[in-house]
Amino acid sequence: MECFEKMSPLISIIVRTYNESKHLPELLKSLSDQSFQNYEVVVVDSESTDQTVNIAKQYGARVVEIHKTDFNYSYASNVGIESARGKIICFLSGHSVPANNNYLQKIADLFSDEKVGGCYGDVIPLKDGSLTEFVFDYLGILKGKMKRQNRIVVETEIHAGILSCSNAAVRAKVFESHKFVNALGRGGEDVEMANYILHHTEYSLVRSPELLVKHSHGSNFRKFIREYRGWQLMYEDVVSYINSIGK
Numbered sequence: 001m002e003c004f005e006k007m008s009p010l011i012s013i014i015v016r017t018y019n020e021s022k023h024l025p026e027l028l029k030s031l032s033d034q035s036f037q038n039y040e041v042v043v044v045d046s047e048s049t050d051q052t053v054n055i056a057k058q059y060g061a062r063v064v065e066i067h068k069t070d071f072n073y074s075y076a077s078n079v080g081i082e083s084a085r086g087k088i089i090c091f092l093s094g095h096s097v098p099a100n101n102n103y104l105q106k107i108a109d110l111f112s113d114e115k116v117g118g119c120y121g122d123v124i125p126l127k128d129g130s131l132t133e134f135v136f137d138y139l140g141i142l143k144g145k146m147k148r149q150n151r152i153v154v155e156t157e158i159h160a161g162i163l164s165c166s167n168a169a170v171r172a173k174v175f176e177s178h179k180f181v182n183a184l185g186r187g188g189e190d191v192e193m194a195n196y197i198l199h200h201t202e203y204s205l206v207r208s209p210e211l212l213v214k215h216s217h218g219s220n221f222r223k224f225i226r227e228y229r230g231w232q233l234m235y236e237d238v239v240s241y242i243n244s245i246g247k
Helices: 024-032 052-058 073-083 103-111 131-148 172-176 189-200 221-245
Strands: 011-017 039-045 062-065 088-093 096-098 116-124 168-171 204-215
Touching (some): 011 052, 024 039, 024 052, 024 096, 052 062, 073 088, 088 103, 088 172, 103 168, 168 172, 172 189, 189 204
């Protein structure tokens, strides 16, 4: 049985980056201001040409560099996991910023329940997010509150957006038996991981309204619609992959 002494397990935060100097300082500063301080940051960088690597090192992050040509979402995450030392692995993008200074504490609290294998939360736009992103994200949160009554939800089946690696955490023990699938390197590897936790482990997967990060791309309406359609197609591809290997 895992021992989470004093509910203060080491949390390894994996951040995949490529030219993220715009928001990376805000992310790392937010982490340094967290009430929970037993964490490490592992930045997996794909040959950034801006100040990303220097910024990461200035904040004490451990930087693992990979070739840009080798990058895919699964590979970069798996490289980060191999370098992580924590019992909990948290995933944030280089432009995901915890909205509150108790973000890591809330993750630690959730994992104090040894039945929990993974958790995730919602996103709201960064300050430079587009109007379209503001409307989409806040309507989604409002809809979720009406449906879930602002409570923690124990998931039972996969769906679009589940365990999104822009705001998610997984028990390190899960990765001992299953890594992110390289065949899904273009995206959706987090959905496949959610499916694995739900149907191939004894752990539960929860969504918490208290896990909130600021995350956006500044996409205008047309670009956002293209991105949204891309997410839909990606989800369909993941479902096909899961069905092809047996649920």
